[in-house]
Amino acid sequence: MTLDQLALRVKKFPIKESFRDEEVGLRCCELALDALSSGNYGVGAVLLDANGYVLIEENNAVFSTRFCSSAHAEMRVIDKYESDFRETYPPGQLKLVVSLEPCPMCLSRILLSGIGVIKYLVKDSAGGMVERMSDMPPAWQNLANLQSFYHAHASDELCQLALELSQHNIVYLREALMKQRGNEK
């Protein structure tokens, strides 16, 4: 599937309102599409306040302007939250929704941030860490007990779209990542 085809699917996606996280989930997919369009990994994240209003939206930006290894969508959301919103919005009342299961780096950051609820549309069997929480060190697992992690309540069609967005261009992006190391053999 081409990027244009994915873009059309995102644009025309028929929201199923019976799913609680469908609307914010689609927003994550739109952000993931923006990321892909700018040469980044297709992942998007949204931070909601206690009433469900959007506070922050970010996408993956690892390859934007200059390489930044930490510029995953979740990390960018938390950076912005901690610099601009933490005084007003206690983290335990907030909800972070991500199109893809967080990786080890982002999971660690999420645990330290204290954000109350984390939801993701699709499992990342290759790189996700939430579903491998029992492999985290004990102190980190203790932190995890203070937070709630869920699969988002979204339609199968939306989750499938999030999965395809996360996998799009993945071979090219891996090559780009390896190129950053400067030790190609």
Ligand SMILES: [Zn+2]
């Ligand atoms: Zn990550």
